[in-house]
Amino acid sequence: MSAIINALPSIWGGLVITLALSALVVLFSLIAGVILGLAILWAPAPVRLAIRAYSDVIRSIPLLVLIFFVYYGTPALGIPLSPFWAAVIALSAFKTGHIIEIVRGAVGSIPRGQTDAGKAIGLTFVQRLTYVILPQALRRFLPPWLNAVTDSVKGSALASLVGVVDLMLSLQQVIGRTYEPMPIYVIGALIYFVINFTLSSASRRLEARFAYVRD
Amino acid sequence: MDYIFNFPIVLRHWDKLAWGLLLSLELAALSILIGAAIGLALAVVHNDGPRWARTAVAGYVEFIRNVPLLLLIYLMFYGVPSIGGFAYDAATSFVITLSAYAAAQLVEVFRAGLDAVPKGVVDAGRAIGLTRWQRLLYVRLPVMFRVALPSLSNAFISLFKDTSLASVIAVPELTHAAQWINFNTFRILEVYAIVTPTYLVVGWILLAALRQLEKRFVVVRR
Amino acid sequence: MSATEPPLVAIRDLCKSFGAVRVLEGVSLDVPRGSVVVLIGASGSGKTTLLRCVNALETYDSGSITVEGTEVGFRAPGRRRGEGELAAIRAGIGMVFQQFNLFPHLTAAENVMLGLRKVRKLDKEEARSRAIHWLERVGLGAKTESLPGELSGGQQQRVGIARAVAMEPKLLLLDEITSALDPELVGEVLAVVRRLAGDGMTMLVVTHEMAFARDVGDRVVFMDAGRIAVEGKPRDVLVDPQHPRLRSFLSRVELKRAEEDA
Numbered sequence: 122m123s124a125i126i127n128a129l130p131s132i133w134g135g136l137v138i139t140l141a142l143s144a145l146v147v148l149f150s151l152i153a154g155v156i157l158g159l160a161i162l163w164a165p166a167p168v169r170l171a172i173r174a175y176s177d178v179i180r181s182i183p184l185l186v187l188i189f190f191v192y193y194g195t196p197a198l199g200i201p202l203s204p205f206w207a208a209v210i211a212l213s214a215f216k217t218g219h220i221i222e223i224v225r226g227a228v229g230s231i232p233r234g235q236t237d238a239g240k241a242i243g244l245t246f247v248q249r250l251t252y253v254i255l256p257q258a259l260r261r262f263l264p265p266w267l268n269a270v271t272d273s274v275k276g277s278a279l280a281s282l283v284g285v286v287d288l289m290l291s292l293q294q295v296i297g298r299t300y301e302p303m304p305i306y307v308i309g310a311l312i313y314f315v316i317n318f319t320l321s322s323a324s325r326r327l328e329a330r331f332a333y334v335r336d
Numbered sequence: 337m338d339y340i341f342n343f344p345i346v347l348r349h350w351d352k353l354a355w356g357l358l359l360s361l362e363l364a365a366l367s368i369l370i371g372a373a374i375g376l377a378l379a380v381v382h383n384d385g386p387r388w389a390r391t392a393v394a395g396y397v398e399f400i401r402n403v404p405l406l407l408l409i410y411l412m413f414y415g416v417p418s419i420g421g422f423a424y425d426a427a428t429s430f431v432i433t434l435s436a437y438a439a440a441q442l443v444e445v446f447r448a449g450l451d452a453v454p455k456g457v458v459d460a461g462r463a464i465g466l467t468r469w470q471r472l473l474y475v476r477l478p479v480m481f482r483v484a485l486p487s488l489s490n491a492f493i494s495l496f497k498d499t500s501l502a503s504v505i506a507v508p509e510l511t512h513a514a515q516w517i518n519f520n521t522f523r524i525l526e527v528y529a530i531v532t533p534t535y536l537v538v539g540w541i542l543l544a545a546l547r548q549l550e551k552r553f554v555v556v557r558r
Numbered sequence: 559m560s561a562t563e564p565p566l567v568a569i570r571d572l573c574k575s576f577g578a579v580r581v582l583e584g585v586s587l588d589v590p591r592g593s594v595v596v597l598i599g600a601s602g603s604g605k606t607t608l609l610r611c612v613n614a615l616e617t618y619d620s621g622s623i624t625v626e627g628t629e630v631g632f633r634a635p636g637r638r639r640g641e642g643e644l645a646a647i648r649a650g651i652g653m654v655f656q657q658f659n660l661f662p663h664l665t666a667a668e669n670v671m672l673g674l675r676k677v678r679k680l681d682k683e684e685a686r687s688r689a690i691h692w693l694e695r696v697g698l699g700a701k702t703e704s705l706p707g708e709l710s711g712g713q714q715q716r717v718g719i720a721r722a723v724a725m726e727p728k729l730l731l732l733d734e735i736t737s738a739l740d741p742e743l744v745g746e747v748l749a750v751v752r753r754l755a756g757d758g759m760t761m762l763v764v765t766h767e768m769a770f771a772r773d774v775g776d777r778v779v780f781m782d783a784g785r786i787a788v789e790g791k792p793r794d795v796l797v798d799p800q801h802p803r804l805r806s807f808l809s810r811v812e813l814k815r816a817e818e819d820a
Contacts, residue, residue: 178536189515244645244672301418
């Protein structure tokens, strides 16, 4: 038991890395995903096709393979990356595919009549996007996006497999010292659970709160 | 870029890759079958059972959904035997974990499917004198199954990708084979240039095949 | 109306296809200033498409639509207008939709204010007082802070009308604005339109309400298979029609009305 208590600081250190890694992935995938997700709706056909292909391909590759590929593959290409940044890049590239689909779904679900009505009162494309389409799309974007955030936190555990000392690897290291796998894994599971459950309940609350605007 | 590709040295180990792929498919197939059976039972319990059972199912689903699969795999392979005083092989342990994981996701799918069965159809079953179990077996489940089919296909493809995680407990599936060749030949780019499209293409072929299969059931419905 | 004054809207030889389907085949029509022109016809006859062409919600292939002398769809022959030009043209034309198309995330007042603020560039207070003025005129002074989801269909449609007329358009397009309403809510919406017509608003109206067409329309246009089949004064077109297709159309509408009333 005391061994476990002694291990808490290193678990805490791992948790910080997990949160930092997840936060970066969430940020990068949000930016890239929103830009590409809007582009897939309005950009010229070749660009749309390229984004479509990217999204379909990246979502069809196992995340672990992608992480290994980026981490072990980039040095061969002459650009060695630290495990942390390799994981950030692989996870962000992967998550971007999902965000593209969420954006597309959210914006695509806005009825055509909304665009018509916006046009009819003389709003330009950018104004329609700003005042009519995006505010409505945001409400449909947030709940699935929060789910994608929990996915990112869960996915970040795979970074441990290329040597990022995140929560997952800290747990493994503690087990290596204490030989008490079960309690440590349970503690780890609880920590992940608390983070993700908080996020997914927020997602459900948002969904309930925005329900009234859906006629 | 001065990297010189050398595919032959990697392809010398093609048998490892082929067996790995086959094992990946087996793991995914076993897990979807076991997971669907458990998921179906849990969904029926959740929709028709007493409140405590409902809470238990919801708790199980929440737990699995909010913890990384990787941690569940370790927990099952290293953790559980350590307190149970027994041991099992890595592949068995992995199938148990992935089935439990699949079950949690499929509960939601099946529940939505059961909810989608029109009340009038169930009433019609009642009207011709079917018992509760007969209604479930002959009316609700067949209708639910057709609604849930596309999600089942997606779940299977997703599980196929997740089998790559079995490599972390040394189950010799496709990703493990890739890593093995990696460490023995150092031809990293070649290995992944083969393995990545393999996952991609096999996944797409499976999905296309499953969509064909779904169509058959949809035609029956209309 | 003097004989020399040009019509507000002049449509000439308008043609449009959706792929291989020809929906408008050489339509010519004038809407004089201050008049109400009613388009009737079976679904698929092209009347809604014609209406949507007038404020460029649809493009047209050939022919011309001018509003106050300005060609709507084209900058020059063969050159379509850009987004900014279209927005400016549409700002002068109001439109009310069958499905209301209110912005569900905005209150009734905000729905009306959006165009006033972002297109007319009024400041917030001015926009709000105008919005409230128009909502009062359509009988919704008590509902200004309600979201569309909290309003009945008839109330939503009256907000839709307020949103269009608050922009003080020179022309108002009404696209089957009572078709999605329960029968008991139709009256309140048509009453508002009657008042606007009385105030001299120029309107192009697609409707299935024949009584309304007769009362309010200055001219009635029967469209059939993408062409204008009959055009004239409401009394001449709707009472004792001679055209066989018009006759069968009117009897179908009567029948449907009778079923709904029953």
